[in-house]
Amino acid sequence: MRYLLGILLVLAVAAGIVFVVAGRGAAPSIQILQPSKMIGVDASLDVTVETPKASLSRLDIVLEQNGKTTPLFSLGAPASATLTQETPSRIRISRPIGKRAMPDLQAGSARIVVTAARTTLFGMRTKEASAARDVTARFNPPRVAAVSTHHYVNLGGSEMVVYSVSPPDVQSGVQVGDMIYPGFAASGAGVASDPGLKVAFFALLYDQDLGTPIRLFARDEAGNQAHASFDYKVFSKPFSKGRIDLKDAFLQRVVPEILEHSPELKVAVGPGDSYLPAFLEVNNDLRRLNAEKIVALSQQTAPEILWKGPFLPLGNAQVESKFADHRTYFYQGAEVDQQVHLGFDLAVTQKIPVLAGNDGRVVFADYLGIYGNCVVVDHGMGVQSLYGHLSSIEVKPGDTVKKNQRIARSGMTGLAGGDHLHFSIQLQGHPVNPVEWWDPHWIEDRVTRKLREAGGGALATK
Ligand SMILES: [Zn+2]
Structure with a gap:
């Protein structure tokens, strides 16, 4: 009997333990x-x-x-x-x-x-x-409408629109084909007004069709969206064609330096090998990777306009290559490649001081593939400028720079045939024609006038 009680007690304790352990399961x-x-x-x-x-x-x-x-x-x-x-x-x-x-x-x-x-x-x-x-x-789509008037877009060029959106906290901007240019609060452009007033810089890229639809968009987090058209005219722009003859001396100088700085390229050149295959990889794959990096840098843009007045052209520079020049590359008489040059090449003499094109903040100061030693300056609202082939860099990321401030010296690092400055302007990381940004009339008509009409102050008139 006592034996049986003992067994029952053990069983009860065991059941209790199992019950507790099982209860601990997640x-x-x-x-x-x-x-x-x-x-x-x-x-x-x-x-x-x-x-x-x-x-x-x-x-x-x-x-x-x-x-x-x-x-x-x-x-x-x-x-x-x-x-x-x-x-x-x-x-x-x-x-x-x-x-x-x-x-x-x-x-x-x-x-x-x-x-x-x-x-x-x-x-x-x-x-x-x-x-x-x-x-x-929320089921009502946001409301969006243009405020500014008379928009003119050159192929490869930039434009700006002031618009209103309601509610103000939704995603909005300009859609050009499948390219998206976000809008920023107009208060960041010196227009003190309601939070629903926005400013967006946008571009018709050099390789987009003249008939590409351009319209405002607004989309809330619930997925409700609205579009609105606004008045604009587009103008075709002729781009030049050029020919580049690749010499062995040039390839031997530029290719090893770029490969040393670009571990993302897996190409190797053995002793006695031709540099041409490696050059073609640099000119295509690395050029594409560099373009992606420049787009990524546009994410670091400030939500306000940091610049004032026209951008600074490089004084008495000789223009060696213009925006969107179509280049055909020849090696020993045979065509080997084609690329589009998406900046301006400006040459004066060797190692001239390179000046910031306008006020802004440095977002990149390092080696960047085909551009060699390179500085990218953010001017706010998606506008950035790039300075390439530098021999030395005098600024670092995070530095605030003023128009005319020396930021580097020109050189021939990267894919450069001689000492010159490669200068480009990007909108949301996509290269646009810098000529417009150098032109005081363009700045007045396309930017300052619209901000003034929207109630803006003296911005962009320095
Ligand atoms: Zn260039």
């Missing part, structure tokens, strides 16, 4: 991936539930709004959403939850609540978890 882990903040006409619900080993006994997803609860998914009614088994222990629930899928949804705040439970110890214990997300439902 509850399901819930992640609401979508929506993040907003629900529009079209929106998606995306939820994952992780339940290690044990199976899910309950999963309910509901939307609460104005005291009403609408079921979005339940294990008992699996047809209401798409259930995907992502891993042996993780499922994903997806379904549309926008106004289109749920016509009863009201504009305003709502809450998504997910509860999940798993059982352990043969169904004796339950582990529960829940997660919630507060969202705002």
Whole structure:
């Protein structure tokens, strides 16, 4: 009898231990991936539930709004959403939850609540978890309209538009074909006004079609979007053609230096090998990587106009190559490559001081592939200038520079046939014709006039 009691006691203790241990098992882990903040006409619900080993006994997803609860998914009614088994222990629930899928949804705040439970110890214990997300439902598209008038766009050139957008916190700007130019608060351009007034610089790139549609856009986080046209005229611009004869002496000088500084290129030149294949890789692959880097630098732009007045042309420089010159490369009489030159080449004499084209902040000062030693200055609202082939650099990233301030000395680093300055201007990282930015009349007509008409002060008139 005592023996039997002993066994019962041991069993009871063992059961207790199992009960406690099983109870320690993790509850399901819930992640609401979508929506993040907003629900529009079209929106998606995306939820994952992780339940290690044990199976899910309950999963309910509901939307609460104005005291009403609408079921979005339940294990008992699996047809209401798409259930995907992502891993042996993780499922994903997806379904549309926008106004289109749920016509009863009201504009305003709502809450998504997910509860999940798993059982352990043969169904004796339950582990529960829940997660919630507060969202705002918005179905009206934003409103966007141009404020400035008379927009003229040269092929390869820049333009600026002042526009209003409501509500002011949505994404907006100018769309030129598939290129996006974000707008910035007009207060950053010296126009003290309501937060819905914006300024966007945009371009018709040298290789875009003259008929490329140009329009304003606005898009909120709920995915509601609106477009608006504005008056503009586009003008064709002839670009020159040039021929470059590649000499062995040139290739031997430039290729090894560029390869040394460009570990991203996997090409190697052995003793006695021709430098031509490596040159072609530099002129194509590295040129493309450098262009991507310049686009990435545009992300560091300031939200306000940092510059004043026309950009500084390099005094008495001799122009050796202009914007968008089409170049055909020959080696030993045979055509080997074609590229477009997307800046200005300006030569005076060797190692002349290079001056900042306008006020701004340095965002890059280092070796940059085909441009050799290179400085990029941000002038705000997506406008940046680039100075290439430098022999020495006198500024560092983060430095504030003034127009006319010496930032470097010219040289022939990178892909340069001789000592000269390669100068370019970028909008959102895409090269545009710098001639416009040097021209006081262009600055007045395209920028200053529009800011003044929008109520701006003395900006851009220095
Ligand atoms: Zn150049």
